[in-house]
Amino acid sequence: MSDTIRVESFSWSNPILRWCLLGFAAFFLLPWNALEYGVFDATYSEFYNAYAWSSIKSSAFSLVCLILIAVRPWRSMAKADLIDAIICTIAFIGILVIATLNGEALGYGAAIQMVAFGGILALALARLGFIQGDPFMTGAILLVGGLVGVFIYFPVLTIFSKVVVDDKGAFTPFMFFNLITSFGMGRVVWNSLTMAIFVGASTTFLGLVFALYAARISTRAQGVIRIFSMLPIITPPFVIGLALILIFGRSGTINDFLLYLFGDGGLFIGSGNEGWFERSAYIYGFWGIFLAQTLSFTPISFMLLMGMVSTISPSMEEASLTMRADDWQTFKNVTFPLLRPGIANAYLLAMISSLADFGNPMVLGGDYDVMATEIYFSIVGAQLDYARAATLGITLLGFSLIGFAIQRYWIGNKSYVTVTGKGTAGGFQPLPRWLQRGCTVIAISWMSFTAILYVSILVGGFVVNWGADYTPTLAHYEELWARGFGYGAWPSYITTLEFSAVGAPLTAMFGILIAYVTTRRRFAGRNLVDFGAMICFAIPGTVIGISYILAFNTAPLLLTGSAAVVIISFIVRNMPVGIRAGVSGLAQIDPALEEASLTQRASSLRTIFTIVLPLLKPALISAVVFSFVKSMTTVSAIIFLVTPDTQVATTYILSRVEDGDFGQAICYGSVLIVTMMIFILVVDKLVGKSRTQRTIKAS
């Protein structure tokens, strides 16, 4: 570092002063504290009280720091940059500590001032040689770090604190163990794990069958891929569960049919005789959840395994065949072992999805309690047992983090398939005959079953009461959609679209930014950001929900009740979509392109906008599209955060389900499916084909 003494001219074009100006403006113009009823509904006195200058608050401290930096009495000292950096850091910590002690909820003014301090800190660090002396990148990294800290680490650490600190604030290190071993907990955890193990097996098996079918047996692979890649994305939660109820439920089609044949006075029983068969609720509980989750996650396993199967080089199998192995030996000794890491991968991911799944157990659980729903039931109604919810949340998060860690660090490195040699001309050798037949039969029956379910969803909304009265009707639709924009489904539908539209671009932006800084830049704390991103991937929705309500319902970060917190949890929930799009997009852009731009004297900001973003456009668009669509189907992460004003589609459907109003729930579900399909197809048309195809694979 040079020890030359820097003498700075006092001019308004000085970037430090410009940031200070922003800080002062925030101080005088914006409410420093959060307004309980939002900016637009606050009374005059609330508004006045919220201003920084209306009384002495954390703002006073912040103002002192800001003035110090603006004046910079140390500006001619050798270590001026270091002093800037230290003051900014002190300002950050000071604001948070004072606000926490005072119970002040920080608002826009404080937020903007923190951004100003962040800007100054970035300038100072860059001059100290951080990130190749690049202030913009330093700022971006500070921003990402700050957001990951506040919206991922802070909530997660908050749930941890809930289980070691009791209601009175005393430190009780063993509370977690008391809670986890308390009555009923063991069974819930056991249920979840059992389910995960079974569902992992079934979806991986079916996924593999479909992958072999699509890649090696059928010639209509593209169709299967297309349908299966769309389904999980556009299917709202609860819908599969509801469809299973329509078919297998107490008054479902199968029961009705069996009753018609074997019930009291049934076809095979004779009128007046007592039947052998009574209505049964067998679908509720283990088998119902198992079936619903298998249906929900098979497409995901398929997409994973399809990626693996289709990259095995035919020459491997040909090599085996030329060594006199027959087709079955080749499959057993070459093809299958090559797929093993992919299978392990798919199995783990399915397990994690099953553990995290909230919608299906919610509808079909019956007495079979699992962790994801038990968290919900600990809080809703009169329970409000936050300690229990937090305990379950941590346990659930622990399992899925372990799963992800195994997947990422162990299996992740074991993929053989990517190291295949050169491609050869010809196609694949055929698989053993009986294997082909088996796969075809299973694949076709499962596809038909899935098709029946989706058809029954679409049809179910048009009958009076499935099981009891099959008269066609539009009553459900009228109830939801024809009572004016202020009634029925409209408010929640509109809110959903608004929130998703706000959240999706932000998700894409931050996802790609996170991908960028973690893959392209080296900086102290990168591992923390990386791990934060992994938490995003692993964290089950219900755990986001519980941790957010615990973290953001007190000062200094009071967000609960606002629309912002719902949008933020959408963003965090969908962050993996953005990060994946970013990582896979960036992998295709040679870093030398950016360096070439830098050596042409373009700033890194300009480089991002003229080089990186134009080349990332496909990834960017797909990230926006899929986070938009995924937001529409998010339920578990926001279930504790919505208020009557911020009700969204999925929570509205949940309330219909809880009222037993399946007709309306299904109806709304179908409308969502159609909405999302239209959206995807329109975007597809606009940006050209194959885009979605490629990116779905990535997600």
Next chain:
Amino acid sequence: MTNKKSYGVSLRNVVKAYDDNIVLKGIDLEIAPGSLTTLLGPSGCGKTTILRLIAGLELPTSGQLFLGDEDVSTLSASRRDVAMVFQSYALFPHMTVGENVGYGLKVQKVPASERKDRIAAALDSVGMGGFQERYIDQISGGQQQRVAVARALILEPHVMLFDEPLSNLDTKLRRQMREDIRRLQQETGITSVYVTHDQNEALSVSDAVLVMKAGEISQLGTPEELYLQPKSEFVATFMGDANIVDADLSFKNKKAFASINGYKLELISDTRGQDAGPVRLAIRPEALTMVKGESKTGICGVVTSRAYIGSGTEYVTRWKDADIFTVMPTTGDQFKLGDMVHMEISSIGVSVIMG
């Protein structure tokens, strides 16, 4: 396009470490203004790292870096007057040739009309006039290389960096391109640093060659110095082929003599700082002439291998424990495997290995 003023580059005790991995171990290097200096060394020795440090794509862990008189140790890449030609060319695929070349001008807000003229001039200077509207995937590899050079030249930088710019081209094109680069460099007088794996390239285009090994400088000198007076066995064997043999050094009338197994030879290479006594010599294959028959002194042995390479024949002769490598012109005497031969040694191409 003549340069306003050439800047030298100096590295003062520059250390670069990635985490615990020390990649450059205190490099002191002066690159003369207007010269073309080549960096040569085995893979992973830190050549690219030096270029990236000069470009500002990495900052030194410690030490200082000067461009001219200015300490740029903590200045970011976009504020340095340095241009770089990347091995992969790094041409922007979403821009045309013209846009690529004009990118830096656009960044500097040069007006469009002036930009157009300068783009045309830069493309003309590399023989790519008229290709402005093509996209990068519509031109060949060699043409891409020229565009990359034009893009670097157009900003009239003080320093140009080339990281293995020709390694993706075939041999013939490579020779032509390196001559073109050398010509442009001499015309513009831009201080240039050039990384290559190809010694022929290094010897033919450079004013100075820097040989590196494992993050340290082995030797810096003109191509002739490096070839004819390597200071270490490493440099001797890295810069072309060399036979390393033991000899006795003696001085008489301010002249240096070496005795190789009794064969007396006057040394014309630099022997300053050497004491009389046993030394090791590096002998280039061209300095050896094979002669049929036995000899009591000097190098003498049986031919154990021979390979015809068109312009000559390569022979390996077993002498004591060493394999002596020679190249004889096809026009001269030919030898068979098993022939007993001895060597005549010329003074040019023989040097004492220091240390």
